[in-house]
Amino acid sequence: MEIRECMEDGCAVLKLAGELDASSALPLNEKIKQLFDDEQYLILFDFEELTYISSAGLGVFISVLKDFKEKDGFLGFYNMSGVVHDVFKIVGLDKVLSIYEDKSTALDHLNAWSA
Secondary structure (H helix, E strand, O other), X not given: OEEEEXXXXXXXXXXXXXXXXXXXXXXXXXXXXXXXXXXXXXXXXXXXXXXXXXXXXXXXXXXXXXXXXXXXOEEEEEOOOHHHHHHHHHOOHHHXXXXXXXXXXXXXXXXXXXX
């Protein structure tokens, strides 16, 4: 899996490409923890090029959720394929994570949330 990072409107955007599985979960977890340690508590994940997510991949987001909530942070997800979105729905993560259709909607919600 490839992770590309950029900043937009004070928010870190992580673009994930490929498969998020047990072998790629650790590098993603380390990247998120690095951002957290740098006091970057606003992160959007672009899943447009993510083709697969395993339970280990889901575990990355579950494991950091509490830390971000404690810092009044924001984790948002957008551009999910139907298959990836279905995985989030099956385990109920669509109820506790902010999932958007596209980047514009995610940024609009983030800006309204942080105002």
